[in-house]
Amino acid sequence: LVETPKGGFVIWLTGLPGSGKTTLASLIEAQLRASELKVETLDGDEVRKWLSPNEGFSMEDRERHLKRVAHVAGLLSRNGVVVICAFVSPYMSTRKYARSVIANFVEVYVKCSLETCQERDPKGLYKKARAGLITNMTGVQDVYETPPSAEIVVDTEAVLPEKNASEIVSKLQDLGYLAGSAGV
Numbered sequence: 001l002v003e004t005p006k007g008g009f010v011i012w013l014t015g016l017p018g019s020g021k022t023t024l025a026s027l028i029e030a031q032l033r034a035s036e037l038k039v040e041t042l043d044g045d046e047v048r049k050w051l052s053p054n055e056g057f058s059m060e061d062r063e064r065h066l067k068r069v070a071h072v073a074g075l076l077s078r079n080g081v082v083v084i085c086a087f088v089s090p091y092m093s094t095r096k097y098a099r100s101v102i103a104n105f106v107e108v109y110v111k112c113s114l115e116t117c118q119e120r121d122p123k124g125l126y127k128k129a130r131a132g133l134i135t136n137m138t139g140v141q142d143v144y145e146t147p148p149s150a151e152i153v154v155d156t157e158a159v160l161p162e163k164n165a166s167e168i169v170s171k172l173q174d175l176g177y178l179a180g181s182a183g184v
Ligand SMILES: Nc1ncnc2c1ncn2[C@@H]1O[C@H](COP(=O)(O)OP(=O)(O)OP(=O)(O)O)[C@@H](O)[C@H]1O
Pocket: 015, 016, 017, 018, 019, 020, 021, 022, 023, 024, 044, 086, 087, 088, 120, 122, 123, 155, 156, 157, 159, 160, 161, 162, 164
C-alpha cells in the first residue's frame, strides 16, 4: 500500500440530498484504491444504521450522529487511512466541530440547486416530504447552511460525475494530500 504525503486525511462531502455525494464518494474511492491507498468510505444511510440507530433527523439528533462520525473518521485518518465521508451535514456548527477534531480535514461542497436535487430525487424523499409523509427533510422543512469556505467546491449540475471526481482528486494533489501520481 502507498503512503500519502501528510498521512491520512478526511474528505468530507456535504450537500443537499440528491446533490451527488454518494455517487462522487464511490468514484473517488475507486480512483484512490486504484492508486493503492488505504481508503474507507463512511456514507450517511449505511453508517446511521450501526452508529446511530436511535437518532432521527432533528438538529440535536443529526449533531449527535455527526459528532460520532467525526470521531470515527478522525481515528481512522490519524492511522493513515483516507476517509471519505458522505453526509448531508446541513449545519455549519457540525462541520466546524468535525474540522476541530480532525487534523487533516478537507471539506468538499457538493453543489447543486435545490430544484435539480428535487428533480433527481433518487430516493423519493423530496416527494415524500412534500406529501407530508416525512418531516425534517433538508431543503423542504429544514435548512441547508451553504459552506462559506470549503476547500473544494464541485458543481454537479454543470459537470459530469467522473469530471467532478477527477477535479477533487487533482485538488487534493494541489493541497498536498496526494502525491502527484496518485489517481492520475
Ligand atoms: N455530476 C454529478 N455528480 C453526482 N451525481 C450526479 C451528477 N450528475 C447527475 N447525478 C445524479 O444525481 C444523483 C445523485 O444521487 P446521490 O445518491 O449520489 O446523492 P446524495 O448526495 O448521496 O444524496 P443523499 O444525501 O440523499 O444520500 C444520482 O442519480 C446521479 O447519477
